Amino acid sequence: MKIAKKFVLLLVLYILPVAFSQLRVGFYSQSCPNAEIIVQNLVRERFGRDPSITAALTRMHFHDCFVQGCDASLLIDPTTTQPSPEKNAGTNGSVRGFELIDEIKTALEAQCPSRVSCSDIVTLATRDSVFLGGGPSYVVPTGRRDGFVSNSEDAEGILPGPGLPVPDMLTFFGNKGMDVFDAVALLGAHTVGIGSCGNFVDRLTNFQGTGQPDPTMDPGLAGRLRNTCSAGGSQFAALDQSTPFAPFSFDNLFYTQIRERKGVLLLDHLLATHPSTSGVVFQYAANNELFKRQFAIAMVKMGSVDVLTGFAGEIRRNCRAFN
DSSP states (O other): OHHHHHHHHHHHHHHOTTTTTTOBTTTTTTTOTTHHHHHHHHHHHHHHHOTTHHHHHHHHHHHHHTTTSSSSGGGOOOOSSSOSOGGGSGGGTTOOOHHHHHHHHHHHHHHSTTTSOHHHHHHHHHHHHHHHTTOOOOOOOBOOBBOSOOOHHHHHHHSOOTTOOHHHHHHHHHTTTOOHHHHHHHHGGGGGOEEEGGGTTHHHHOGGGSSSOOTTSOHHHHHHHHHHTSTTSOSEEESOTTSTTOTTOOSTHHHHHHHTTOOSSHHHHHHHHSTTTHHHHHHHHHOHHHHHHHHHHHHHHHTTTTOBOTTSSBOOSBTTBOO
């Protein structure tokens, strides 16, 4: 396992040497030697009560890194002087897990005041939750610092929606230095994801204004989702219908599902049918280890997006507020 983790990290360091120039594994080994253990233990405790924290933290990490970079700007609460931070954006309405980040930060501040950044906490906590959920084990370099800017308008203008066309999706990831293998792997996190009916209900009843369901969706899935989204339904559905709500279900069955026209979100369905991505979907569906290895590589790459290091930014004492 340790050899595999080192291989993933070395491969990513080879691919992105500049992005990682000021991040390093074991950044807190001297300043806060128990930092990663503290994060790991608190994430494990939370996962024991709520396995869905894997999906929550993965989403949080994604939404933070793709707006202003991985700088914990998503964690900032509104104030009278900052009434609309990223957290208030409609696209971030489903992000949760903030209280776990608070708990981890409190524990770290008690042992190592003003040493561990909130952005590193999110990165480490996500890594640990992915492993607990059945995903790959991987090493992440640390040394990120927290940003000074958080505006909801930035998130609204950047974060993609569930119906984004595949070429636009690839451009979105490409602008951050990620290729098609990274993009399709990261969207594989939907294997533990949950979607609200508002993100796909049009596919069930009135696809693109036709007054009919999406003809490309498996009819059995469409029927089950209509029940879910009815007045008496839960209003939420597992994005991987092969293992819905299973705590250790981080696997490649999501790709098998979307190849069988059982993708809940339109973007997920399009991944399996668009010529730019269908081949990668096929590879991941056929090889669980390949998917997990590429997912780990993509997560480490994502965690390096536009990071603040050195003397840039700050180390917040409270993840919800600028110092």
